[in-house]
Ligand SMILES: [Zn+2]
């Protein structure tokens with residue numbers, strides 16, 4: 596049996612620091628599992644969460660949705676999991692199960708998604724979480740728990756759109772931004788057989804991008820090099836949070852090309868250009884699509900974990916003790932993590 600309380604790091608209000616907080620252990624519903632958290636990655640969405648962005652986060656809030664731990668308690672309706680099993684949990688911890696999207700197997704598009712976060716009632720920045728058993732995924736036997744943790748959000752965020760729009764071909768994929776998502780996107784795209792270009796404003800990232808599997812490197816601040824790649828990409832995955840030159844990205848997409856947004860980057864297509872030119876004209880005349888992409892469904896999650904294990908896709912991580920959660924959040928806020936901080940419960 597579980598104890599009646601546990602400790603988690605909670606923000607009491609938007610913008611407040613995370614403080615160790617004693618929480619009541621929530622009762623377990625029939626279809627839920629309780630998981631003792633061993634590892635939790637820090638995602639930029641956790642920063643949005645404690646800042647109170649997007650209007651979907653209630654306070655006090657315990658963030659953390661790149662979770663790995665061991666099952667400690669199983670509801671009677673849960674099947675396929677056992678006590679002591681190592682599982683990963685991502686952004687989504689449950690779904691309504693009744694809406695058209697859930698019934699079609701696209702649970703990540705659930706009409707009640709705002710109520711389905713794995714941080715409800717408390718997320719992974721603590722010692723224990725409770726989620727629906729269908730959203731706890733067995734970690735492949737030969738995968739390190741700290742690696743699996745990062746794949747639960749950053750991994751699925753890039754794998755699902757690559758598989759949907761670029762798999763099984765020599766699709767010319769550009770990964771824009773080499774960070775938490777980007778460094779995994781390069782590996783997934785290469786393993787899917789794409790021709791991969793890493794795009795970055797930092798020339799210092801070229802060597803690492805190539806080591807991760809990029810065939811080419813394109814410096815986004817080199818306007819001449821960008822213009823040489825006009826119509827050069829079938830798909831661009833914009834992994835960074837900000838700083839993209841959207842006009843340039845539209846320019847380097849081929850006709851019918853696709854700009855995929857797996858992160859919450861504020862997009863801005865300037866209307867002004869020279870007469871008869873400018874990004875909005877190219878956007879329309881080249882039939883470019885902008886596609887939002889939100890994680891993946893449960894089948895995608897299982898496929899992603901198996902694919903990552905098979906192709907030895909591993910995040911580059913900085914482990915930190917759970918007690919240093921505020922320092923970890925600051926590293927992520929400042930884009931200093933190389934490339935993902937994973938908090939470890941000692
Ligand atoms: Zn995330």
Ligand SMILES: [Zn+2]
Pocket residue numbers: 690691692693694695696697698704705706707
């Ligand atoms: Zn639903």
